[in-house]
Amino acid sequence: MENSNYKILAVDDNPKNLKVLAALLSPQSYQVDYAFSGPEAISILEAESYDLILLDIMMPGMDGYETCIRIKSMSQHNLVPVIFLTAKTDMASLNKAFTSGGVDYLTKPFSPEELLARVKTHLELKSSRQQLQEVNSWLEQKVEERTEALRSAHDELEKAYRSLQSLDKAKTDFLHMINHELRTPLNAILGFTNILQDEVESPEVKEHVEFIFHSSMRLEKFLAVVLQLTELIAMDKPLKKKPTSLGRMLEFCLNDYVGLTGKKGINTLLDPKLTDALIDGNEKLIRSCFLGVVENAIEYSPDGGEIRIKLVEGDGFKGCEITDQGPGFSEQAMKNLFSLFGLGGQHVDENVGLDLCLAKMIMDAHGGRVEVRNITEGGASVRMLFPE
Numbered sequence: 001m002e003n004s005n006y007k008i009l010a011v012d013d014n015p016k017n018l019k020v021l022a023a024l025l026s027p028q029s030y031q032v033d034y035a036f037s038g039p040e041a042i043s044i045l046e047a048e049s050y051d052l053i054l055l056d057i058m059m060p061g062m063d064g065y066e067t068c069i070r071i072k073s074m075s076q077h078n079l080v081p082v083i084f085l086t087a088k089t090d091m092a093s094l095n096k097a098f099t100s101g102g103v104d105y106l107t108k109p110f111s112p113e114e115l116l117a118r119v120k121t122h123l124e125l126k127s128s129r130q131q132l133q134e135v136n137s138w139l140e141q142k143v144e145e146r147t148e149a150l151r152s153a154h155d156e157l158e159k160a161y162r163s164l165q166s167l168d169k170a171k172t173d174f175l176h177m178i179n180h181e182l183r184t185p186l187n188a189i190l191g192f193t194n195i196l197q198d199e200v201e202s203p204e205v206k207e208h209v210e211f212i213f214h215s216s217m218r219l220e221k222f223l224a225v226v227l228q229l230t231e232l233i234a235m236d237k238p239l240k241k242k243p244t245s246l247g248r249m250l251e252f253c254l255n256d257y258v259g260l261t262g263k264k265g266i267n268t269l270l271d272p273k274l275t276d277a278l279i280d281g282n283e284k285l286i287r288s289c290f291l292g293v294v295e296n297a298i299e300y301s302p303d304g305g306e307i308r309i310k311l312v313e314g315d316g317f318k319g320c321e322i323t324d325q326g327p328g329f330s331e332q333a334m335k336n337l338f339s340l341f342g343l344g345g346q347h348v349d350e351n352v353g354l355d356l357c358l359a360k361m362i363m364d365a366h367g368g369r370v371e372v373r374n375i376t377e378g379g380a381s382v383r384m385l386f387p388e
């Protein structure tokens with residue numbers, strides 16, 4: 001900032017002292033005004049603003065101490081630096097000068113160089129403080145704007161959250177209704193087809209009844225898988241887990257399909273090491289996960305084929321690998337294995353892509369993973385790995 005932009009008020013009852021100040025300050029291009037008393041200085045300051053005040057202490061009537069206190073009580077001038085000009089050098093006088101609001105003092109007689117140096121220093125300090133205040137004001141404004149934006153965003157999030165809560169309740173109510181409305185007629189269809197299978201004698205009609213029965217069973221399974229998928233998607237609570245035997249879970253799954261494996265003459269080989277292999281998981285979900293994968297393996301295994309289930313562990317994971325001798329996954333199927341309704345070939349088209357999608361979601365919920373590959377010699381492999 002150029003000196004010509006700085007305004008200084010010099011206050012002294014001695015005109016000779018003011019002439020000395022004028023002779024020193026004017027050549028430096030400072031704008032200088034003068035006052036011959038404390039009351040005159042106060043009157044000037046009520047109409048004008050200054051960057052620095054040079055104030056004599058020993059003045060009749062209102063001395064420099066009282067004048068400085070009055071100046072500092074004026075809100076528009078309380079940050080203007082005041083340099084006292086004094087012949088007093090005792091500690092009590094100097095302390096009084098500072099306590100009344102002064103920032104510095106010069107002892108009369110003073111050297112011109114010292115005066116100019118002190119003036120320049122305090123003007124630069126005031127300019128820096130003013131710039132800092134402006135930056136702080138700008139920052140406060142930006143903070144206020146940001147706070148208002150965050151407050152507005154928070155209000156919008158609150159509205160969205162309440163809307164989601166409402167939608168979540170509607171979704172839950174809808175799922176309960178769907179579950180009831182579909183299961184009730186399905187149970188009736190399954191019950192009557194069972195009766196019809198025993199009652200009808202015509203092979204052709206019997207075949208039709210059997211088709212209805214299997215279609216109904218498939219629909220029931222589809223409903224169960226969809227409900228489980230939806231429950232997993234909407235789950236906002238940690239899983240209830242406990243130590244679970246992989247071998248025991250897989251034995252339950254194989255027992256559920258013993259009729260199908262017997263009908264196709266499929267040999268199932270369960271690794272005995274799985275019995276002692278424990279993982280931390282939710283038994284209900286793990287069983288659902290294994291059931292879908294085991295059923296796929298059985299469904300696509302050839303008659304008289306073999307299904308191997310072995311223990312897999314390492315790299316901080318433990319789980320099982322289910323291998324069949326079926327046709328394997330098609331190229332298109334491999335791209336959509338874990339997508340909802342990912343149609344695309346063997347192992348996914350019969351169950352509308354839900355079994356492996358469900359298995360993937362269950363493993364994700366456990367912090368695990370699913371690995372799928374085709375075997376070169378024929379067949380497919382599905383690994384389900386849980387964190388140890």
